[in-house]
Amino acid sequence: MTASSPSASSLTYSRVLLKLSGEALLGGDRAFGIDETVLRNYAREVAAAVNAGADVAVVIGGGNIFRGVENAMQGMTRAHADYMGMLATMINAMALQDAFEQVDLVTRLQSSIKMEEIAEPFIRRRAIRHLEKGRVVIFGAGTGNPYFTTDTAAALRGLEIDADVILKGTRVDGVFTADPEQDPSAERFKQIHGREVIERDLRVMDKTALTLCQESRMPIIVFNMATTGNLHRVLKGETVGTRVHWDETRSAAERVPA
Numbered sequence: 001m002t003a004s005s006p007s008a009s010s011l012t013y014s015r016v017l018l019k020l021s022g023e024a025l026l027g028g029d030r031a032f033g034i035d036e037t038v039l040r041n042y043a044r045e046v047a048a049a050v051n052a053g054a055d056v057a058v059v060i061g062g063g064n065i066f067r068g069v070e071n072a073m074q075g076m077t078r079a080h081a082d083y084m085g086m087l088a089t090m091i092n093a094m095a096l097q098d099a100f101e102q103v104d105l106v107t108r109l110q111s112s113i114k115m116e117e118i119a120e121p122f123i124r125r126r127a128i129r130h131l132e133k134g135r136v137v138i139f140g141a142g143t144g145n146p147y148f149t150t151d152t153a154a155a156l157r158g159l160e161i162d163a164d165v166i167l168k169g170t171r172v173d174g175v176f177t178a179d180p181e182q183d184p185s186a187e188r189f190k191q192i193h194g195r196e197v198i199e200r201d202l203r204v205m206d207k208t209a210l211t212l213c214q215e216s217r218m219p220i221i222v223f224n225m226a227t228t229g230n231l232h233r234v235l236k237g238e239t240v241g242t243r244v245h246w247d248e249t250r251s252a253a254e255r256v257p258a
Contacts, residue, residue: 012237015055015131017158018046019151019168019205022063022092024225032064034095038226042169043099045231046136050105054235055131057161058138059154060096062088082146086113089150093140094118106135112144112153124160131161148208155209159216166218167234168204169225174242175202190254191243194220204244213246220244 020042027035049056065088066081093109100107108130111119119140120126130137142153158166171181175197178186194214197204204210204222213220223230223241233240 011052011054011235013164013167013235014053015161015163016049016057016235017154017161017163017166018056018058018231019154019166020058020060020096020225021150021170022061022065022088024169024171025060025064025092025095034064034092039095039099040102041228042096042225043103043105045225045228046100047103047105048229048232049235050134050136052232052235055134056136057127057131057157057163058093058096058136059150059157060089060092060138060140061150062086062090062092064088065091079146082142082148086141086144089142090115090119090140093138097138100136100138106133107138108135109138109140112139112141115141127157128161137161149206151205151209152212155205155212155218158218159212163218166213166220167231168220168222169231170222171224171226173224173227174222175204175244189242190239191245192254193248194244194246197244213244217246219246 025034025038026032027038046056046058062085066085090111097107097109109119110122110127112122114121122139122144127137139153139157142148142150143156154166173180174188175192176186176188180186180188194210198207198210204220205213212218221234221241221243223234225231230240
């Protein structure tokens with residue numbers, strides 16, 4: 001795979017799909033909205049990755065703006081709520097685009113829903129060409145279909161652009177035996193087989209996304225995006241976060257000692 005810079009040869013992963021949750025943009029104790037400090041930090045992390053030679057594409061959720069599933073449960077039609085959620089992802093995608101461009105990154109925003117005034121339509125070959133030219137591509141509006149999450153969009157787009165790995169940037173340090181924000185005794189996995197993730201219902205990504213990754217043997221790395229330098233460390237192959245793999249010859253799970 002050809003990356004945008006010769007320095008990419010020093011990276012373990014030269015083309016990545018970075019999945020960020022909308023909730024990750026909240027920062028602090030906010031219940032909704034976008035924290036400008038978080039945006040700036042993300043922009044610096046992505047800029048460092050691009051400067052290191054990586055091709056970076058991003059999928060962002062919309063949970064900080066609108067929770068489609070939760071509202072559907074309150075009586076709203078699920079499909080209608082999901083379309084509203086797609087629009088929320090576009091708000092976050094535009095915020096990311098502006099933050100990236102303020103640190104001199106060249107970006108392209110592509111939408112799965114036609115929005116000519118603010119975004120290109122999603123075209124696979126065009127997205128790949130942007131990446132080859134060193135541009136950061138942001139994919140908004142999920143898959144463009146209701147009943148599919150942005151996790152599934154991330155898996156789908158990652159496969160379509162021939163990414164080496166899907167990176168899930170979160171607020172915690174990886175995949176744990178329990179929610180580390182609720183259970184201080186929870187242990188982190190260094191690596192875990194995707195099948196065990198599904199069986200344990202560890203909620204790394206939804207089952208549709210995991211199935212797509214399983215069929216194509218696409219690895220997933222879950223890491224703390226808020227820790228400065230973590231994204232670059234992941235690209236270099238350092239042991240950061242948790243690697244979800246599909247290799248039957250490796251141990252099912254390895255925990256970090258408490």
